Amino acid sequence: MQQSLDINLFYFTLAAYFVGLLSFSMFAAIQRAMFHRIGAGMMLVGGILHTIAFFIRWWLSGHIPLSNMYEYLSLTGWMSVLMLLIFYFRYNRPIIGSFISPIVFMLMVAAALLPKDINQSLMPALQSIWLNIHVSLAALGAGCFLVSFAVSSVYLIKQFNPHEKIQAVFNKQIITTVICLAGIPFAFVIIASITGLKPPAPSSSIVLGKIVANWGSLFILLGLGFILSIVVLPFILHRSYNERYGSLGGWLFIVITISILLGGLVEGGLIKAGWLELTHNLSRDSHNQTIKSSWLFFEFIGFAYAAGLLLSIIIFPAVTGISRSLNNSTALTLDILDEVSYRSVSLGYPLYTVGALFAGAIWAEQAWGSFWSWDPKEVGALIIWLFYSGYLHARYQRGWKGHRAAILVVAGFLMVLISFFGNYFFGGLHTYT
Amino acid sequence: MTGRIWKLLGSMRFAIYLLVITALLSLVSMLVQEFLPQGIARSNLINIFGLNDPFRSWWFRSLLAVLSVSLSVCIIQRGPQMIKQAFERRFITDPALLKSMTGYIRFESADGVEEVRRRFKRLRLSVRTDSSEKLTALTGMSGGLSRIGPLLNHLGMLLLILGGLALSITGSSDTVSGAAGDTLRMPEWDFALRIDDFRIIYHPLSPNQWVEIPGGRRGKVLQIEADSAEVEISSHKEHKHSHWFPLGDLKNDFMAVQSGRSTPYQGNVSSYLTSATMIVDDSMFFEHRIEVNHPLRFHGFRFYQSSFETGGVITEVDTVTLKVQSETHGETTVKLVVDGNEVILPWGDFSLSAGKLFPDFRLDRNMQPHSASGQLVNPAVKVKVRRDCEEIGERWVFTYPFGGMREDELLINMQIVDLNVVKTTPAGYITVLNVRKDSGQWLIWMGFIFATIGLLFAYGMTHRRAWAVVERQPDSRDVVHLVIKNPRGMSLRPM
Numbered sequence: 001m002q003q004s005l006d007i008n009l010f011y012f013t014l015a016a017y018f019v020g021l022l023s024f025s026m027f028a029a030i031q032r033a034m035f036h037r038i039g040a041g042m043m044l045v046g047g048i049l050h051t052i053a054f055f056i057r058w059w060l061s062g063h064i065p066l067s068n069m070y071e072y073l074s075l076t077g078w079m080s081v082l083m084l085l086i087f088y089f090r091y092n093r094p095i096i097g098s099f100i101s102p103i104v105f106m107l108m109v110a111a112a113l114l115p116k117d118i119n120q121s122l123m124p125a126l127q128s129i130w131l132n133i134h135v136s137l138a139a140l141g142a143g144c145f146l147v148s149f150a151v152s153s154v155y156l157i158k159q160f161n162p163h164e165k166i167q168a169v170f171n172k173q174i175i176t177t178v179i180c181l182a183g184i185p186f187a188f189v190i191i192a193s194i195t196g197l198k199p200p201a202p203s204s205s206i207v208l209g210k211i212v213a214n215w216g217s218l219f220i221l222l223g224l225g226f227i228l229s230i231v232v233l234p235f236i237l238h239r240s241y242n243e244r245y246g247s248l249g250g251w252l253f254i255v256i257t258i259s260i261l262l263g264g265l266v267e268g269g270l271i272k273a274g275w276l277e278l279t280h281n282l283s284r285d286s287h288n289q290t291i292k293s294s295w296l297f298f299e300f301i302g303f304a305y306a307a308g309l310l311l312s313i314i315i316f317p318a319v320t321g322i323s324r325s326l327n328n329s330t331a332l333t334l335d336i337l338d339e340v341s342y343r344s345v346s347l348g349y350p351l352y353t354v355g356a357l358f359a360g361a362i363w364a365e366q367a368w369g370s371f372w373s374w375d376p377k378e379v380g381a382l383i384i385w386l387f388y389s390g391y392l393h394a395r396y397q398r399g400w401k402g403h404r405a406a407i408l409v410v411a412g413f414l415m416v417l418i419s420f421f422g423n424y425f426f427g428g429l430h431t432y433t
Numbered sequence: 434m435t436g437r438i439w440k441l442l443g444s445m446r447f448a449i450y451l452l453v454i455t456a457l458l459s460l461v462s463m464l465v466q467e468f469l470p471q472g473i474a475r476s477n478l479i480n481i482f483g484l485n486d487p488f489r490s491w492w493f494r495s496l497l498a499v500l501s502v503s504l505s506v507c508i509i510q511r512g513p514q515m516i517k518q519a520f521e522r523r524f525i526t527d528p529a530l531l532k533s534m535t536g537y538i539r540f541e542s543a544d545g546v547e548e549v550r551r552r553f554k555r556l557r558l559s560v561r562t563d564s565s566e567k568l569t570a571l572t573g574m575s576g577g578l579s580r581i582g583p584l585l586n587h588l589g590m591l592l593l594i595l596g597g598l599a600l601s602i603t604g605s606s607d608t609v610s611g612a613a614g615d616t617l618r619m620p621e622w623d624f625a626l627r628i629d630d631f632r633i634i635y636h637p638l639s640p641n642q643w644v645e646i647p648g649g650r651r652g653k654v655l656q657i658e659a660d661s662a663e664v665e666i667s668s669h670k671e672h673k674h675s676h677w678f679p680l681g682d683l684k685n686d687f688m689a690v691q692s693g694r695s696t697p698y699q700g701n702v703s704s705y706l707t708s709a710t711m712i713v714d715d716s717m718f719f720e721h722r723i724e725v726n727h728p729l730r731f732h733g734f735r736f737y738q739s740s741f742e743t744g745g746v747i748t749e750v751d752t753v754t755l756k757v758q759s760e761t762h763g764e765t766t767v768k769l770v771v772d773g774n775e776v777i778l779p780w781g782d783f784s785l786s787a788g789k790l791f792p793d794f795r796l797d798r799n800m801q802p803h804s805a806s807g808q809l810v811n812p813a814v815k816v817k818v819r820r821d822c823e824e825i826g827e828r829w830v831f832t833y834p835f836g837g838m839r840e841d842e843l844l845i846n847m848q849i850v851d852l853n854v855v856k857t858t859p860a861g862y863i864t865v866l867n868v869r870k871d872s873g874q875w876l877i878w879m880g881f882i883f884a885t886i887g888l889l890f891a892y893g894m895t896h897r898r899a900w901a902v903v904e905r906q907p908d909s910r911d912v913v914h915l916v917i918k919n920p921r922g923m924s925l926r927p928m
Contacts, residue, residue, distance in 0.1 A: 121636035124704050124725035124738075227464070350888040358881050367726050369606070369737040369869045371877055372597065374488040379463040386456035390449050397445045408453070415456070 004060055007116050009053035010074065014108050016046030017081070021101040028098035036094035040085070043101065047081045054078065061118045066135040067126055068119060069420075073111035075136065079143020080104045083344060087147075096151070096340060103150040113269060130363035137355020138381070142416055144348025145388070148341045149413035152406035155337040159403060185225030185305060219302030226305045227298070266307050300421070338402055341409055342395055349388050356381040380419025387412030443506040451503055455496055462487035489601075497594060504591045512584050518896075519580035524563045524570040525900040528914040538915050545903035545911025546571065556917065558899055573899040582891025589884025592876050599873025608739065608803040610865040612747060616712065619868070624718070624732065630708040631741065631864035635686050635701050638662065642701055645687035646678055654683075705738050707864040723866065739867035747858045748792045753814050754851035755785070755830060760844055775819065783845075784822075788815035794829070802829065803865065812852060818845065895919055 023039030026032075054075070057065040065071040084100040087093055122131075360381065361371040372378060391408040394400035441447050465487050483490025531537055542548040546562070549571050553560045558573030609617045611628040618625045638644065642654045644664060652664035655675055662683060665675045685701050707723040711731055721729045729736040750771055758764040762780045769776055775786035791804035794813035802813075813829045829835070830847045837846040899917040906912060 117641040119641070120639045121642060121701055121703070124702060127704075128726040130726075346892050350892045353888060354885055358885060361877075362881070363726075366728065367737075369728065369735060369867050371600070374463075374466070376463055376467060379459050379488075383456045383459050383463075386452045386459070390452035390456070393445055393449045393452065397449060400446075400449060415460070 004057075004118060006053045006057035006060060006065075006118075009049050009056065010112070010116070013046045013049040013053060014105075014112060016042050016049060017101070017105050017108055020046060020097075021105045024094075024098040024101045027094060033094075036088075036097060039097050039101065040088050040094070043081055043084055043088075043097070043104075047078065047085060050074070050078050050081065057118065061120055063122055064132045064136065065118075066131060066139065067122060068115070068117075070111050070114040070116050072135060072139050072420075073107060073114065075139040076143045076146060077104055077107045077111060079140045080107065080146045083144060083147040083347075087340060091340075093336065093340070099154045100147055100150050103146055107146065125367050128363060128366065130359055130366065134355055134359040134363050137351045137359060139355075141348040141350075141352025141355055142420075144344045144351065145384075145409075145413055145416055148344035148348065148409050149416075151337050151341040151344065152409040155334060155341065155406045156403065156410070158337065159334060185222045185302075187225065219300075219306065220298045221302065222305050223298030223300065223302030226301055334402065338405070341406065345388055345391060345409065349392060352381075352388070353385060357385055377419065380415065384412055384415045384419060387415055439506065442503050443510040448503060448507065451496075451500055455500060458493065458496060459488075462493060497598075501591060501594045504587050504594070508584065508587050508591065515580050515584045519577040522561050522572050522574060523900075524561075524572050525916075526563070526565075526568065526570045526902060528902050528904065531900060531902060531914045531916050534916045536916050536918065540913050540915075541910050542913055543910060545569075545905075545913040548911075549901040549903060549913060549915065552915070552917075553899055553901075556897060556899070558897060567905060569903040569905075571899075571901040571903070573901075574897065576894035576896045578890045579894035579896045582887045582889070582894070584887065585883045586887030586891060589880045589882070589887055592880030592883060596873050596876030596878075596880055599876055600871045603873055604869065604871035607868045608865060609868055610742065610803055610863050612861060612863045617866075621870075622732075622734070623713070625712040626736070626866075627710045627712055628707060628864060629710055629720070630706075631862050632706050633686070633702055633741070633862065634704040634706060636703045638680065638683065638685050642685060645684040646676075647682050651687070705741060705864075707738055707866065709736075723864075733870055733872075735869045737867040737869070738864070740865045742793075742863045742865060748809050748854055749856040749858075750790050750792070750809075750812070750852050751855045752853040753787055753790065753812075753849055754853075755816070756848045756850045757785070758846045766850065769814075769816070771814065775817070782821050784819045785847075786817045786819075788817060788827070790814045794831070809852065809854070812849060814849065816847060 020039045020042035023035045023042060027035035027039060054065060057071070061067075066075065080100060081104055084097055084104065087096045087100070360378070364373065364378075365371045387408060391405055391412060394405040394408055465484050479485060482492065487493055525531055532539075546569050550560055553571070553573035556573070556575070558575045560571060560573045563570045563572075607619065609619065609626075611617050613628055613630050616625050616627045636642075638654060638657060640654050640656055643651055644654055644662075646652050646664055646666070650666060652666045652675075655663040655665050657663075657680075661677050661679050663675050663677050664683065704724055708720065709723055709729065710720050711718040711729075723729045723736055723738050725738050728738075752768050752770050752773075754766055754768045756764065756766050757778060759780070765779050767776055767778060767785060769785060769787035771787050771790045773787060775784040777784045791802060791811075791813050793804045793808055793810040794802060795804070795811070796802055811831070813831050815827055816830045817827050818825050828847065830849055832849045834846060834848050837844045897917070897919045899915070901913060901915045904912045904914070
């Protein structure tokens with residue numbers, strides 16, 4: 001089957017963003033202005049192609065292209081590129097491009113892995129003007145949150161001083177972070193194997209290449225443990241906060257988070273290539289479509305976590321290197337990073353609040369008769385909103401600005417990811433997307 | 434003590450903890466709701482903490498109550514100050530005070546007042562002047578409304594929580610269903626709703642759509658030409674193959690079997706359309722098309738296109754025979770007329786009457802009973818029990834034993850043993866409408882409006898303020914002391 005024009009343009013866009021990413025990376029490494037100019041130029045070209053692709057898809061489908069995960073992710077990426085270009089051209093901070101562009105590229109790769117069929121036949125509930133308002137504003141808001149996540153990550157990495165890391169090996173905070181992020185998930189597995197508890201698994205095989213293994217339950221437990229660890233971590237980090245090593249826990253948190261994002265991408269690629277099939281993805285309905293299972297969510301997270309742990313061995317020295325070069329950079333102060341993160345959230349927050357929560361609630365009342373049904377996607381949007389509301393309050397509170405606020409942004413963005421990918425695993429009113 | 438609690442409830446630190454804790458507990462509740470196995474639903478711990486429905490549990494509602502109180506205290510504590518900051522024009526006449534402020538600049542000018550005015554106008558500040566013999570004080574301001582943005586936003590959020598509470602207390606939800614020609618009535622309605630027609634409208638055939646091919650198998654359309662379409666047959670993942678079929682041989686309105694039930698293929702449905710006529714005082718009032726996203730609103734009731742059922746036949750039953758059994762009186766049978774008068778049991782002091790009969794009894798997601806079809810699939814009748822002319826309760830009675838009714842120490846069990854079917858008529862689709870009524874929606878709408886305006890003010894405007902003191906010198910040159918707050922608005926601070 002021939003690919004439609006918009007999808008071809010999408011791949012050209014992806015290529016332009018990739019060149020932009022390489023150029024910005026070169027700029028970060030050798031600090032020559034030519035590279036950031038090429039980077040910005042390529043991001044601009046990519047952005048224009050992206051915009052054209054969006055409108056062509058709109059024209060081909062006959063409705064705003066926001067009816068599936070690929071389209072949502074693509075618009076989120078578009079907004080992130082817009083933010084990058086605003087920060088580049090208006091505020092003249094080329095270095096910001098060096099850490100927004102990788103995140104944009106990752107997002108677009110994730111979009112490229114998703115089914116891109118044009119859906120001309122919208123189901124009845126989606127035939128509403130509120131689709132345009134609700135989904136577009138939510139996607140644009142999420143794009144801003146993505147940028148603030150990238151900037152806050154750099155904040156935490158920059159704040160970490162690699163020269164002190166040997167002294168800090170026995171620091172309470174780093175130990176508690178390791179215990180939380182590595183200990184809890186594996187403790188789950190050990191306790192389950194001792195007590196004989198097993199999550200429900202209709203069949204239990206993970207097909208990886210030609211190897212078929214009985215690992216489904218293991219990944220579910222790892223996923224459960226990881227979710228628990230990110231819930232308790234902010235409290236533990238807060239208790240053990242210490243000015244001297246203040247950012248260590250946050251820095252490690254970032255390493256693990258980036259690793260898991262990459263792990264998830266690797267996992268998505270393996271699934272797309274047909275080399276990996278998760279346990280709960282194996283049952284099929286009468287259309288030969290895979291049946292969603294909520295447990296699949298934890299299995300996915302567990303696999304991404306395991307892959308992320310392996311990847312963090314590579315990412316750890318890379319992030320330390322970036323941290324060292326960022327520390328030497330005088331063009332990028334913590335204040336600027338804090339400010340850019342705040343600007344991104346202060347643009348994304350009203351968009352997300354009005355789009356995801358208010359417009360969504362009004363639409364729900366029109367379609368289903370109730371403003372709020374505590375559907376998993378609705379709860380996900382509420383949690384994201386609560387985290388970013390917490391962040392905006394924290395910005396006005398002495399002692400919370402900076403490092404702690406950055407951790408709230410990172411945690412908020414993790415919730416954006418969970419809410420986004422939750423569609424694949426949870427039931428509820430949003431399962432059609 | 435009260436003062437400390439008051440201060441705590443309005444503090445920013447408390448708000449941060451409250452927001453983060455609410456977020457984390459919402460996450461836990463969502464996971465509990467999604468993963469709590471049904472089998473352990475009767476455990477005490479689960480009942481005490483309301484884990485079957487965590488978002489309606491006492492502890493979650495308490496958390497929302499604390500959030501509301503915190504919002505209210507915050508509004509009361511900070512509101513007056515915010516309003517004052519938004520509209521107050523304060524002059525600063527002491528150059529020393531300006532010098533102590535960040536962003537202070539001093540310059541000389543031939544006409545200081547005019548120069549300051551020009552600078553203020555360039556920043557779109559509205560200017561006011563206060564002159565005395567020796568000096569002129571100027572103040573400029575724009576975007577003052579951004580100060581009341583957070584106030585409106587908090588007020589909006591409070592209204593949303595209160596509105597949600599009002600809806601949950603006053604809200605009612607019911608399900609009615611009917612085939613074309615049926616007139617629906619409910620005791621609380623002062624009108625009736627006649628179902629004129631119910632239709633399922635499908636999208637035209639398009640690529641990526643599932644269709645039924647000859648032989649009853651399903652496939653996915655790859656491409657369409659003038660009179661034929663290429664269809665990928667999805668018999669098994671590893672063995673996909675495609676064939677061309679004439680368009681006339683492809684059915685895009687087939688029934689798919691999901692979870693043991695037949696439903697039209699959902700991805701291809703364009704609309705579920707109920708045409709209905711509102712009848713008031715036995716005369717036609719107006720006609721309306723009820724669709725998803727287009728509810729009918731009338732006299733405070735809202736009718737939503739909820740779902741539909743395949744009709745089969747409509748069964749009319751005139752009498753039901755019940756087997757009634759009690760521990761002390763033994764067993765007896767009694768024949769009741771549906772929607773008829775009460776019948777006294779042989780035991781003497783008890784009487785029964787049958788209410789509505791649902792041939793295919795089901796509960797919707799709001800636990801409202803309705804008949805999913807007109808066929809005798811799961812018949813249930815509502816039976817009212819009286820003792821000594823005093824009503825002691827109502828119970829749904831099925832063709833199988835289902836619980837019992839306890840009166841003092843007496844347990845009464847009832848079961849349908851026979852139904853007298855008087856007529857069966859063929860029916861098409863039966864539309865299922867969700868009927869809602871609640872008060873408090875206006876609070877929600879006010880909440881949306883306040884919060885949205887608040888966000889626009891808070892994040893779409895920048896509060897810029899400027900003060901200047903112009904001192905007239907003997908040599909006719911003016912010395913200007915100037916401070917501008919937030920001169921660049923949303924832009925980053927200069928390095």
